[in-house]
Amino acid sequence: MxxxxxxxxxxxxxxxxxxxxxxxxxxxxxxxxxxxxxxxxxxxxxxxxxxxxxxxxxxxxxxxxxxxxxxxxxxxxxxxxxxxxxxxxxxxxxxxxxxxxxxxxxxxxxxxxxxxxxxxxxxxxxxxxxxxxxxxxxxxxTIAGRTASAALAAITAGPGDTVLIGGAGGGVGVFAVQLARLSGARVIGTGSAASADHLRGLGAEPVVHGEGLADRVRALAPGGVTAAVDLYGVEAVHAARELGVPDSRICTIAAQVGGVAAANGADAPAGALEDIARLVAAGRLRxxxxxxxxxxxxxxxxxxxxxxxxxxxxxxxx
CATH class of the missing domain: 3.90.180.10 (Medium-chain alcohol dehydrogenases, catalytic domain)
Incomplete structure (x- = not known):
């Protein structure tokens, strides 16, 4: 003992x-x-x-x-x-x-x-x-890393994907954008006009949130969006649906939408936090x-x- x-x-x-x-x-x-x-x-x-x-x-x-x-x-x-x-x-x-x-x-x-x-x-x-x-x-x-990992696992983001991330500049967005990019996905992130440089620094292509979001995303990605995560509310969910993304590849963390998965930190894959910490230590995630x-x-x-x-x-x- x-x-x-x-x-x-x-x-x-x-x-x-x-x-x-x-x-x-x-x-x-x-x-x-x-x-x-x-x-x-x-x-x-x-x-x-x-x-x-x-x-x-x-x-x-x-x-x-x-x-x-x-x-x-x-x-x-x-x-x-x-x-x-x-x-x-x-x-x-x-x-x-x-x-x-x-x-x-x-x-x-x-x-x-x-x-x-x-x-x-x-x-x-x-x-x-x-x-x-x-x-x-x-x-x-812990909280943000787990939540971002769970959300991306829910939509199975990976190479070849174009992922719309709503609220990309916040605490969870910091992780979600970078983890999606490390998976090989292209990321379009919503935020205010003033947050554009911040989002670019994370690896996202910025798009201003608000009315007309789907049209602005369509202009950035004429080839289409394949998955979406809404880290703030439901605006990105509605835009993704308008752009033809199936509900099975949409996820929320702060709202409940019928037919759409809602992720939280408890759903993170095993070892997610250790992986994130190693990425930070290696300078691959900031x-x-x-x-x-x-x-x-x-x-x-x-x-x-x-x-x-x-x-x-x-x-x-x-």
């Missing part, structure tokens, strides 16, 4: 807490007891936490929170990166000092998180951070970090993220 490894730790630590569900104004930094790793668990000293739209969506109201199993007082944020500092009994493959990243559902914006490294879902997981991937970048990978904030500015950070106009990722430094 493995002997638990424990390093001295402070009795207290900082964590973002909500005493009521709602918007960014409900977030507060609190002093809380430092969690301890139990059997099968590791404790991570968090150095960076990445924000995602799901963080504020699932804490916006009590009914939504209940669907995710959240009760008050609740934490905030899911993506984290840091260093293992406690290892519980029965854990293999992790040791104090290991750099890790992963998911801790609605509790990542904190000095410490305790996770089950065998959890295997974005709600509960840990992966070794490869050399060449800094902690800020590692803290952006993650633009749009803004960083100290934990004390969590309301500002969450407000920026909730605005849904960020080009890249928002990260909290701890």
């Amino acid at each position: 493995q002997t638990p490894t424990r390093n001295p730790s402070p009795a207290g630590s900082r964590a973002v807490r909500l005493d009521s569900f709602g918007g960014p104004e409900t977030l507060a930094v609190r002093e809380v007891p430092a969690p301890q790793a139990g059997p099968g668990q590791i404790r991570v000293r968090v150095t960076a936490a990445g924000l995602n739209p799901m963080d504020w969506i699932m804490t916006a109201d009590a009914d939504t929170a209940a669907r995710f199993g959240l009760t008050l007082p609740a934490g905030f944020g899911t993506d984290y990166a840091g260093v293992v500092d406690q290892v519980g009994d029965g854990v293999a493959g992790f040791a104090p000092g290991d750099r890790v990243f992963g998911g801790a559902l609605s509790r990542a914006v904190a000095d410490f998180v305790v996770v089950d490294p065998a959890g295997g879902t974005a709600a509960e997981e840990a992966h070794h951070t490869p050399d060449g991937v800094d902690d800020r970048t590692a803290a952006t990978l 993650v633009p970090v749009a803004a960083t904030f100290p934990i004390g500015q969590i309301r500002d950070a969450a407000g920026l993220q909730a605005g849904r106009h960020v080009r890249g990722k928002v990260v909290i430094d701890l």
Whole structure:
């Protein structure tokens, strides 16, 4: 039997807490007891936490929170990166000092998180951070990387495809565009006129969203579009249908459309996150970090993220 490894730790630590569900104004930094790793668990000293739209969506109201199993007082944020500092009994493959990243559902914006490294879902997981991937970048990978991988798997994007990606400049779009391009597909990405250079930098051919989208896409790709992913709503779904894309090759992540698959991070192929981290380490996939904030500015950070106009990722430094 493995002997638990424990390093001295402070009795207290900082964590973002909500005493009521709602918007960014409900977030507060609190002093809380430092969690301890139990059997099968590791404790991570968090150095960076990445924000995602799901963080504020699932804490916006009590009914939504209940669907995710959240009760008050609740934490905030899911993506984290840091260093293992406690290892519980029965854990293999992790040791104090290991750099890790992963998911801790609605509790990542904190000095410490305790996770089950065998959890295997974005709600509960840990992966070794490869050399060449800094902690800020590692803290952006889990939710967005899993979601992008799941969406592209749903439409089986690959060589010869022309893929329309709606909302291509956002946090998931950063990954979806680049992963689709790495698969050999051509990518047309929707966004505002001001986001065109950002989209080109990711490898997408930009097209302005809004009324007339299908006509603009048709002008860019007279040979046709073969698949589509809508990362924002349903506009790209409707455009893809108008362009003749079958429902079997259309996917959403933020809306439900009859006949169209809806993907989330739980649907990501096995090993997707490790593959993404290796691509980042090799310089083949880059993650633009749009803004960083100290934990004390969590309301500002969450407000920026909730605005849904960020080009890249928002990260909290701890």
